[in-house]
Amino acid sequence: MSENLKTIKELADELGVSKKKIHYQVSKLDSNLIQRLDGTIYLNNAAIKVIKGNIGYVPKTKLDSVGVQNRQYLDTKLDTVNTSLIDEKNERINYLKEQIKNKDNQISVKDEQIKSLVDVQKQTQNLLDQQQRLALQDKKLLEEYKAENDSLKALKMPSQETEFKHLDNQYKDEVNALKEKLENLQEQIKVQKRIEEQEKPRKWWALWRK
Numbered sequence: 537m538s539e540n541l542k543t544i545k546e547l548a549d550e551l552g553v554s555k556k557k558i559h560y561q562v563s564k565l566d567s568n569l570i571q572r573l574d575g576t577i578y579l580n581n582a583a584i585k586v587i588k589g590n591i592g593y594v595p596k597t598k599l600d601s602v603g604v605q606n607r608q609y610l611d612t613k614l615d616t617v618n619t620s621l622i623d624e625k626n627e628r629i630n631y632l633k634e635q636i637k638n639k640d641n642q643i644s645v646k647d648e649q650i651k652s653l654v655d656v657q658k659q660t661q662n663l664l665d666q667q668q669r670l671a672l673q674d675k676k677l678l679e680e681y682k683a684e685n686d687s688l689k690a691l692k693m694p695s696q697e698t699e700f701k702h703l704d705n706q707y708k709d710e711v712n713a714l715k716e717k718l719e720n721l722q723e724q725i726k727v728q729k730r731i732e733e734q735e736k737p738r739k740w741w742a743l744w745r746k
Contacts, residue, residue: 541571541578551593561587 544562548555562570562577569583
């Protein structure tokens, strides 16, 4: 193989550019300027010349003082552009950092709000539970009071019946006693009348004898 043929890698290393850039230039070449061997592309002098022209390659031996100045100018310009880009990038980064900080603050506020809502929800649930417990206690107390009241009523009713019965018996006894007194009195009156009836003739007889 001729020494003038070069692979894409060799040409890229020589020109100080990337293989990708050389691949792109090779894709635009005529097929007669390219040779393939075992899957590897080889470029002859004509192809290399076309590629150098397309990428604006200038051999170092041809650089004169104007070229050096131009290169220095370009380097300075490139440094300026790079510095500007870096500054813009830093500003963008700082802006993004500030945005991230603001977002973090917003997230913190949201977290606090969520925490507060959770606390309120817990307190509300606790109040509901407490209210439910109190309602159950009230219900239990009411049932106990009702049961106790029913027990007292059950105890009072026989007592009242007994008292009424006692009063009734006492009334009957008093009535019977009065009846007995009345009967005795009537009996005494009858006896007195009989005595008086028996004594009347004697009185007339005594008066007649006088």
